[in-house]
Amino acid sequence: MVKEAVELHKDKFIEQLKEYLSIPSISSLSKHKNDVREAAEWTANALKEAGMENVEVISTDGHPIVYGDWLHAEGKPTVLVYGHYDVQPEDPMDLWETPPFEPVIRDDKIFARGATDDKGQLFIHIKAVDLLMKEDGELPVNLKFVIEGEEEIASPNLAPFISENEEKLACDAVVISDTSFIEKGQPAICTSLRGALAMELIVTTANSDLHSGTYGGGVPNSIHALVQLLDSLHEENGRIAVDGFYNGVPEPTEALRKEVAEVPFEEERTKEDLGLETLFGEEGFTFQERVGIRPTLEINGITGGFQGEGLKTIVPKEASAKISCRLVGKQDPQRVFESIERHIHGFKPAGCKVQLQPYITANPVAIDSQNLFIQKAASAFEEVYHASPLFPKEGGSIPIVEVFGRVLKAPVVLMGFGLPTENLHAPNEHFHLENFTKGLETVCAYLKKL
Amino acid sequence: MVKEAVELHKDKFIEQLKEYLSIPSISSLSKHKNDVREAAEWTANALKEAGMENVEVISTDGHPIVYGDWLHAEGKPTVLVYGHYDVQPEDPMDLWETPPFEPVIRDDKIFARGATDDKGQLFIHIKAVDLLMKEDGELPVNLKFVIEGEEEIASPNLAPFISENEEKLACDAVVISDTSFIEKGQPAICTSLRGALAMELIVTTANSDLHSGTYGGGVPNSIHALVQLLDSLHEENGRIAVDGFYNGVPEPTEALRKEVAEVPFEEERTKEDLGLETLFGEEGFTFQERVGIRPTLEINGITGGFQGEGLKTIVPKEASAKISCRLVGKQDPQRVFESIERHIHGFKPAGCKVQLQPYITANPVAIDSQNLFIQKAASAFEEVYHASPLFPKEGGSIPIVEVFGRVLKAPVVLMGFGLPTENLHAPNEHFHLENFTKGLETVCAYLKKL
Incomplete structure (x- = not known):
């Protein structure tokens, strides 16, 4: 009817x-x-x-x-x-x-x-x-x-x-x-x-860009410091290396894993469509689990120093990155932010100021x-x-x-x-x-x- | 007269x-x-x-x-x-x-x-x-x-x-x-x-930026790969970690170190003028030696992913960095470039393509x-x-x-x-x-x- x-x-x-x-x-x-x-x-x-x-x-x-x-x-x-x-x-x-x-x-x-x-x-x-x-x-x-x-x-x-x-x-x-x-x-x-948490990390080392001929090798470089900090956020196997990050993340039950596995996914086709050489993610989880029920920490953007064509031989004074996390289970965005902040301050290289600015959060x-x-x-x-x-x-x-x-x-x-x-x-x-x-x-x- | x-x-x-x-x-x-x-x-x-x-x-x-x-x-x-x-x-x-x-x-x-x-x-x-x-x-x-x-x-x-x-x-x-x-x-x-060698390192992981909600945690991230590569170029004590980089760099003689030390340098004033919290460089050398007679490898610029205000939750497909070296003694720019190239390919994370493009060189x-x-x-x-x-x-x-x-x-x-x-x-x-x-x-x- x-x-x-x-x-x-x-x-x-x-x-x-x-x-x-x-x-x-x-x-x-x-x-x-x-x-x-x-x-x-x-x-x-x-x-x-x-x-x-x-x-x-x-x-x-x-x-x-x-x-x-x-x-x-x-x-x-x-x-x-x-x-x-x-x-x-x-x-x-x-x-x-x-x-x-x-x-x-x-x-x-x-x-x-x-x-x-x-x-x-x-x-x-x-x-x-x-x-x-x-x-x-x-x-x-x-x-x-x-x-x-x-x-x-x-x-x-x-x-x-x-x-x-x-x-x-x-x-x-x-x-x-x-x-x-x-x-x-x-x-x-x-x-x-998944929940969301986004932030910007800003590293400053000097009050202006410095000539790399005159100062290179003798002063801190903001990009070096930033890449060191960013690299410290993951282990090589894809796991996030921030202490406390996984608090509240449930171990997936067999039932959940089965439910997730039911959603169709063709690895070869995805790789071809997206131009990927390989998939990559946290060890011990399938692709569907990594993108569906596991938390992530991704760098979405990075910038610092000379951006033009060719080269400018400077030691850059400032560099920054945009970072966002997807959260699951009982992860609390505010607590996750605090754990990342602690990590950043703990791993901060000598001679740089760091600032971590939160943006959007969602449970x-x-x-x-x-x-x-x-x-x-x-x-x-x-x-x-x-x-x-x-x-x-x-x-x-x-x-x-x-x-x-x-x-x-x-x-x-x-x-x-x-x-x-x-x-x-x-x-x-x-x-x-x-x-x-x-x-x-x-x-x-x-x-x-x- | x-x-x-x-x-x-x-x-x-x-x-x-x-x-x-x-x-x-x-x-x-x-x-x-x-x-x-x-x-x-x-x-x-x-x-x-x-x-x-x-x-x-x-x-x-x-x-x-x-x-x-x-x-x-x-x-x-x-x-x-x-x-x-x-x-x-x-x-x-x-x-x-x-x-x-x-x-x-x-x-x-x-x-x-x-x-x-x-x-x-x-x-x-x-x-x-x-x-x-x-x-x-x-x-x-x-x-x-x-x-x-x-x-x-x-x-x-x-x-x-x-x-x-x-x-x-x-x-x-x-x-x-x-x-x-x-x-x-x-x-x-x-x-x-000092001699000079400059280059650009480009890392590519996919054929387009991907939505971090849909793919985050499951695919390689070009910025992660880039920061991992860049971070591998230095040891924590400031020494350059590239195998063969220091070939041709002479051990400074006492006479040379004395000559270098004669050039006036005021640490506190330099730090204040440049807004530095601390000096930083290769262990075992003075500031004047680091900037005058030691070779360097500095990242001059970095870029990748979302650059605008606020946030865009993407997994970026490409990221790049500009790098330059100052060379001394008998370091050969071409050989140094090759040693960096070998290093980059040796440390390349899974799932990314790397390209190292040389620019200017000077002996x-x-x-x-x-x-x-x-x-x-x-x-x-x-x-x-x-x-x-x-x-x-x-x-x-x-x-x-x-x-x-x-x-x-x-x-x-x-x-x-x-x-x-x-x-x-x-x-x-x-x-x-x-x-x-x-x-x-x-x-x-x-x-x-x-």
């Missing part, structure tokens, strides 16, 4: 989605501030039209948060749907086959910035409400929407908003569609996200795949796609997921409808319309099952 | 020098190509006016070489004077008190780009010829001038020119005034220059301070300045000095008239007029003594 309703309305829904995607709501560029607000208003209207109540566009220090609810399903669980209406910048512009904010459909895919991340996926939930309301005049569960406009800039205002509105946002589960299938036809419910997230809200989502996927979803452990971090889970004390259901090939954050981003329509069926089925 | 002649003509000479300095002959900037040629013509005219013969402006693949000779002092030695008429770029412009190519005199110093490096010092030799010719109608020695316009860009065309014109340039000694006193009133004849130079041409120069300095010159070992490199000495088989007399405080290569470059006039006396006295 839902299937027929989807068939009946999908053309109109897709036209509406095109309108949504044509708003260039790039949150990181201040010149698009009004476009971001326009997308917030558009989202709020779409919620109202679908039948949501108490719809608000809530101003913050940055871009607005859109809220709406429908709370008349007495005795039924309350589900909070989270999504974001902001998008990534479009550059590099010249690689787009069609303009990023002029949505077009080719091969049953809709091409536009934000198509899969996250307007297209979010719109599934809004239109599922619309369909259910059309069908029954009411919803099978209590529903709340929290839709932000700052996901692509690390949600600076949403985390405090959640903490300050614990009661308003109280729910039994948080549902987010902002992740991907394993591949076409193989749904996935992500049950683990790791682990979700029990046996939770009822996850199992019902799995069963909705099965019903529509005729395939059991896998439960992958994502190596990346979505900081807000941990905040939702922790503050609202509710399981987070990461039921994504994207595909890993849909160019998110890249030119020619798109979304498969098959997953838009099947997504509508899946969400309707899910809410009914609850 | 020379003293009187200097007094009589110095105002006119300084006016001419101002004209010379007003030509912006910046060899590194192609937009100044015509200015560089104008300076070459100006130099050639000045040589002719002074009384030199066979004056030529010789075209090369780059900027011209100016040649002139006077060979009528039968039975007397032949001296070749080398200098350069090209100058460094003027930037940073905003730190100049007066425009770099509008020479002015303040406090008995002439301020302009090229004042001390090297037009002012070179002009001493041209005007010494003028004075001697005015006085006697002839010169006390046979004289050749070779003046290039590419010293500031590493003399790419002069070295082959010398090799191809061995006979034309044959001489008993090469005299160069392009170095400095120890301090005001304390002349110096440099008797050692080290050691000049026997007991040579007659050096001793006569010392005695000329003494006569005019009433101070015995010191014989410092310079840490820097002037590649062409070694070529002159080796190809022409003649001692090189580095009798500089600059002061270490005269801002060469920096804003507000200047030259003390006292050393211009006393320089004239010294050079006249020197040529007569030969």
